[in-house]
Every structure is written in C-alpha cells, then in structure tokens.
Amino acid sequence: MEFKTANTDGCPAEHLLKTLSGKWKPQIFRIAQEGPIRFNLLLRQIEGSNKQSISVALRELEEQELLEKVIIKQKPLHIEYNLSEKGKSLIPIFRQLEFLSHEQGLN
Amino acid sequence: MEFKTANTDGCPAEHLLKTLSGKWKPQIFRIAQEGPIRFNLLLRQIEGSNKQSISVALRELEEQELLEKVIIKQKPLHIEYNLSEKGKSLIPIFRQLEFLSHEQGLN
C-alpha cells in the first residue's frame, strides 16, 4: 500500500467523481434519497451486489460523511444509514447527472 | 471477459459517473475545455500518466462521443481531439463538481 489519497491536484472534480462512483455507491445514494437504508435490505434490493461490497460502500460513504450511521436501540435493535447534510448537498448534482443521462442519451 | 457493459439499470447516474471518472478522464476533460488536445502533449502534461492509459482514455472518450478525433492533414500531419457538443454539454456539471469540491470541502 502506498498512498490512500491519489493526487487529484490540478483536478478538483476528480476526487468527487471517484467518491460518487465507487462500486454500488450511485445505487445506494439513490436509494438513500428516499429514506433510511439498511445493510440487508440493500443486499436484496441491489441485485448482483454482495455483502463485502455493500459493507465497503457503506463504510466509505460514512467516512466521507455522506451517510450517517444510526444505531436504533429499540425492540429488534438494528442499524440505519441516513443521508447527512453533506450528502443531501449532492442531491442536485446527482439529479442533474440523471437528467443529462436521459436528455443526451449518454448511455 | 464477460460483459463490457455493466448493468446500470435502475441508476441512470451511474453510467455517466463511470464515463467521467475513468483513469485520467477528468484531467483530459478539463484540459480539453481549453482547446484541442493531442496525444503526446497530454502524455507530458499529465504527470504520472502513460501511453496506454491515455490511449484507452482517448479511445473511450471518443467512443462515448465526448471527444471528436480530427486528423489534421497539413504540413506535419497530426491528430487532434476536440470536445464534441455532447462533451460541451457536460461542462456545467463538471464546473459544479469542481465548485462543490471546493465549497463543501468534499476532499
């Protein structure tokens, strides 16, 4: 392992792009816009995914402070992840990406 | 090799994000906003890059129709790549990514 942080000098957009485009992150982000998300639910909702990747994605999104982990200490004690304020601030750009993707047929 | 095209169904933003975040693509895109770009110039301009990766990035950006390859058949015959209309349509979102990256300290 060399450096965890690549040189994104001279290109401020690069880091943010990487942040958002990690494996399953766009899907998770999209689902999180609709409400709190949970590990096992994502695993079922996102077909083709696997626990390891979901786990990594959630951890990284949390580290990046786009998601907040909440331990619900009620009856059947479980864990939720919610979009943070920082996370919410990305909704418009995410919407725009979806819009462009449609409009321009960038697929 | 299985499938070149991953399933980005159910997440329109995903494809666009991948498109923009491939190796060296943000840098290339940024430089291309300033004018025509060329293979060997990129190679020197982007430190840490290598011919193979630049080659792949240019080819893919061309396939995605964000760049247009132009063969300049003049005196010292060479090749240029220009942002296409589709490519130009992404400038605003790219700017916004740069802006957010600064504003929100998303690094």
Add this chain to the structure above:
DNA sequence: TCAATTAGTCAGAAAAACATGACTATTAAA
C-alpha cells in the same frame, strides 16, 4: 432448543484496471 434474521468480518480466489517496455509506421530535421 433449533432455526432464522441482522450486520457484519476475514481469507482467498478471480477479474479488471493499470503500467512497462518493446515495437511499428510516417514524417521531419540535422
């Protein structure tokens, strides 16, 4: 008590991405 669910971790394998060095073909300058 036994099985299931939740939310993961860990080691190892497989696949994909990336880098390196050698090579090509054309043109131009020294």
Add this chain to the structure above:
DNA sequence: TTTAATAGTCATGTTTTTCTGACTAATTGA
C-alpha cells in the same frame, strides 16, 4: 543518413478491485 517526434499497438506483469464462502455474535420466533 541517423535521429527524433508523432500517435499509437501489443504482450506481459503487477496492482487493485471485486466476489465468494465460511464464520461471528446478538436477538427473535417457533
């Protein structure tokens, strides 16, 4: 004529990412 530049390709190897299956530990329902 030899050297350098342009714009790459190709084979190979290394590194990184992703997937798989086994496992854990707490709680719950039958």
